[in-house]
Amino acid sequence: MAAxxxxxxxxxxxxxxxxxxxxxxxxxxxxxxTIFADLADRTGRIQLYVRKDETxxxxxxxxxxxxxxxxxxxxxxxxxxxxxxxxLHVISFEVLGKALMPLPDKWHGLVDVEKRYRQRYVDxxxxxxxxxxMIARSRLIAEMRRFIDGYGFYEVETPTLLHVAGGAAARxxxxxxxxxxxxxxLRIATELNLKRLIVGGLERVYEIGRIFxxxxxxxTHNPEFTMLELYAAYWDVRDMLEFNEALIANLVxxxxxxxxxxxxxxxxxxFARPFARIAYLEGMSRFSDGKFTRERLLDSxxxxxxxxxxxxxxxxxxxxxxxxxxxxxxxxxxxxPTFVTDYxxxxxxxxxxxxxxxxxVDRYELFCARMEISNAFTELNDPDDQRARFEAQVAERxxxxxxxxxxxxxxxxxxxxxxxxxxxxxxxxxxxIMLLTGHQSVRDVLVFPLQRQHG
RNA sequence: GCGCCUUUAGCUCAGUCGGUAGAGCAGCGGCCUUUUAAGCCGUUGGUCCCGGGUUCGAGUCCCGGAGGGCGCACCA
Numbered sequence: 001m002a003a004x005x006x007x008x009x010x011x012x013x014x015x016x017x018x019x020x021x022x023x024x025x026x027x028x029x030x031x032x033x034t035i036f037a038d039l040a041d042r043t044g045r046i047q048l049y050v051r052k053d054e055t056x057x058x059x060x061x062x063x064x065x066x067x068x069x070x071x072x073x074x075x076x077x078x079x080x081x082x083x084x085x086x087x088l089h090v091i092s093f094e095v096l097g098k099a100l101m102p103l104p105d106k107w108h109g110l111v112d113v114e115k116r117y118r119q120r121y122v123d124x125x126x127x128x129x130x131x132x133x134m135i136a137r138s139r140l141i142a143e144m145r146r147f148i149d150g151y152g153f154y155e156v157e158t159p160t161l162l163h164v165a166g167g168a169a170a171r172x173x174x175x176x177x178x179x180x181x182x183x184x185x186l187r188i189a190t191e192l193n194l195k196r197l198i199v200g201g202l203e204r205v206y207e208i209g210r211i212f213x214x215x216x217x218x219x220t221h222n223p224e225f226t227m228l229e230l231y232a233a234y235w236d237v238r239d240m241l242e243f244n245e246a247l248i249a250n251l252v253x254x255x256x257x258x259x260x261x262x263x264x265x266x267x268x269x270x271f272a273r274p275f276a277r278i279a280y281l282e283g284m285s286r287f288s289d290g291k292f293t294r295e296r297l298l299d300s301x302x303x304x305x306x307x308x309x310x311x312x313x314x315x316x317x318x319x320x321x322x323x324x325x326x327x328x329x330x331x332x333x334x335x336x337p338t339f340v341t342d343y344x345x346x347x348x349x350x351x352x353x354x355x356x357x358x359x360x361v362d363r364y365e366l367f368c369a370r371m372e373i374s375n376a377f378t379e380l381n382d383p384d385d386q387r388a389r390f391e392a393q394v395a396e397r398x399x400x401x402x403x404x405x406x407x408x409x410x411x412x413x414x415x416x417x418x419x420x421x422x423x424x425x426x427x428x429x430x431x432x433i434m435l436l437t438g439h440q441s442v443r444d445v446l447v448f449p450l451q452r453q454h455g
Numbered sequence: 456g457c458g459c460c461u462u463u464a465g466c467u468c469a470g471u472c473g474g475u476a477g478a479g480c481a482g483c484g485g486c487c488u489u490u491u492a493a494g495c496c497g498u499u500g501g502u503c504c505c506g507g508g509u510u511c512g513a514g515u516c517c518c519g520g521a522g523g524g525c526g527c528a529c530c531a
Contacts, residue, residue: 011489031494032487051488068481082489105466105480107492112466114523126466168531215530313528323531365531372531403530428531452522 001046002086005078013079019088021046022073022096024125025066027106035063039074039088042131047087048074054091062093068106069099069125117449130444136255137433137445141208143254144228144429147247153204153230158193160186160210166408167191167350169401170213173223186212190229191350191424192411195379198231199419206230208429219441220371223450226429235423237362237378241339244366244374244425248337248432249273255436264369264438267335275337275366283330283340292329297322298344298359316401319347334367343377349389351377352421373432376425383415 005014023041033052038045052060066072076090104110109126116123116130124130145155163182165172167189177184190207197205211227232240252260252271260272284292291309296302303321307314310328315321322344330340341364345353351361363377380386390407397404433445443449 027491029490029493030487031490034488034490036490036493038491047491049489053488081491083491085489085491087489102465102481105492107480108467110466112462112523114462115466117523170530213530216528218530219525221530375531426531431531 005086008080010080010084015077020075025070047085048090049087050090069103071097133437136437153206156205158190162187164406164408166405169403173212173214188213194231196414198422199414203233222442228427231424233420233422240376240423240425277339279342287329317396337368339364352380371431374427379422379424381419383412387412
C-alpha cells in the first residue's frame with residue numbers, strides 16, 4: 001500500500017480508487033469530530049481516518065462504540081495525511097468480530113513471559129515479532145523442503161506411536177493403546193523406520209517430524225520438538241556434509257536476502273562456505289593443550305581420569321564420559337559453524353566404522369553458537385555389527401544408563417535383507433530456526449511451548 | 456531434582472522504617488475536524504499468587520506451598 005501510493009504528497013488523495021480492507025483495530029485516536037485509528041492484518045498495519053460530517057450522527061456514534069481489538073471491515077480510499085502517513089479515508093465500516101476482552105497496554109504491550117506463552121493469541125496480536133517469527137519459521141521450513149526436494153528426495157511420514165522407541169539415546173514418553181491393550185512409546189527419533197524405507201528401496205527419504213523426549217525443559221529443549229531426518233542411499237558422510245553445508249548456507253541466504261552473515265546474541269557469525277572442520281579427537285586435544293590424547297580418551301579408565309581432572313561427576317559409561325568431556329572442553333569454542341568429524345565408535349552405535357580405523361566412525365556433527373545443529377553419519381549396514389552393538393547397549397543399559405533404548409531387533413532383521421551404503425542426517429529444526437531468527441530460547445520459535453498445567 | 460530471582464488494577468509498573476493501596480495506559484463521562492504512546496478535565500476499578508505465623512497493626516517480616524524466569528544437574 002505504502003509503495004503503491006508513494007507518489008501521494010501530504011494532503012493529496014486517490015479517491016478514484018476504492019478499497020475494502022479487513023483486520024483488527026489496534027488503536028483509536030478520537031479528535032473531536034474526527035477519528036484516527038490503526039487497522040492491522042497479516043500483511044501489516046494501515047491508518048484509518050473517519051469524519052463525523054461524512055458518517056452522520058449515528059455512524060459516528062457507532063465508531064465510538066468500537067473498542068481496541070475489534071475485527072472490522074472498512075471501505076474507503078487512500079490519501080496521505082498532513083503528517084505524511086498513507087491513510088485510508090473510511091466511507092463505511094462493519095463489525096466482523098467483537099472483542100470482549102481488553103487488549104494489553106498499547107505502549108508496553110504484553111511482557112509477562114508466562115502470560116505470553118499461555119495466551120499466545122494475545123501475545124501475537126500485540127507483539128508483531130512473534131507473528132514475524134512464526135511466519136519466518138513457516139517460510140524457512142518450506143524452503144528446506146524445496147531445497148531437499150530439488151535433490152529428488154521423497155518426504156514420508158512414519159509412525160509416532162511405537163512399541164519400542166529407538167534410534168537415539170533418550171527417555172521416551174509412554175502411553176497405552178486401548179485397542180491392542182499394550183504399552184506404547186512416542187518416538188524419540190525417526191531413524192530406524194526411515195532406514196527400513198532405505199532397505200525397501202526408496203533410496204532418498206526424509207521426514208520433518210515431531211519427536212518426543214521425556215527429559216528436561218530449558219532454553220534449548222522442549223519435550224516435543226521438530227527434527228528433520230534425511231537418508232540417501234549411495235551417499236557417504238562426505239556427500240552429506242556437502243549437502244548439509246549447502247542447505248544451511250541457502251537458508252542463511254534466504255533469511256538475509258542473499259547474505260551469509262548472521263547476528264546471534266552478541267556474536268556475528270559467518271556462514272560463508274566452507275564451514276570450519278575439526279576432527280573430534282583433534283578438537284579434544286587442541287582445546288586441552290594436548291592433555292587429552294586419543295589414547296586416554298578411547299580408554300575407559302583414561303576417560304574417567306579426565307572427568308576427575310575436570311572436576312566432573314563420575315559417569316555411568318565410557319560413552320557418557322566422552323560426551324561430558326566434549327561438552328566441557330570443546331563445545332564452548334564452537335561459535336562459528338563447525339563440522340566436528342570422526343567420532344569414536346563408542347558414542348555412535350548406528351554409524352559405520354571408518355576404513356582403516358576401527359575405533360572411529362564416519363560421522364560428523366555441525367555445531368553453531370555452541371548449539372548442536374545437525375548430526376550425520378554413514379549408516380551402519382552390516383547386520384552382524386549392528387547386532388553386536390545392540391548387545392553392547394544392553395550391557396550399558398544394565399549398568400544404569402537409562403537413556404539407552406531397548407534394542408529394536410526387527411531393525412537388525414531388516415539389515416539382513418541388505419541395506420545399500422547410506423548416509424543419514426538429523427537436523428534440529430527448532431534450534432536452526434532459533435539461529436536463523438536470532439532467538440535465545442526454543443520457546444520463542446514454538447507456537448505453544450509446554451507449560452505446567454494450571455496458572 | 457537443587458540454587459537464585461520473581462508474582463500488587465485488564466496491561467506496564469511504583470509502594471520508604473511494618474501504619475491500613477498508588478501512577479500511566481485501557482475502561483467509563485465530557486472538550487477537541489490531520490492525529491499517531493494524540494492532548495485536556497473528571498471518574499470506575501484490588502483475593503497485593505495461596506495457606507499459616509509474628510505483631511496493636513503485614514503488600515512489607517518469618518515458615519510452608521503454587522506458577523513463572525534464569526543457572527546448575529539432567530538432556531543431542
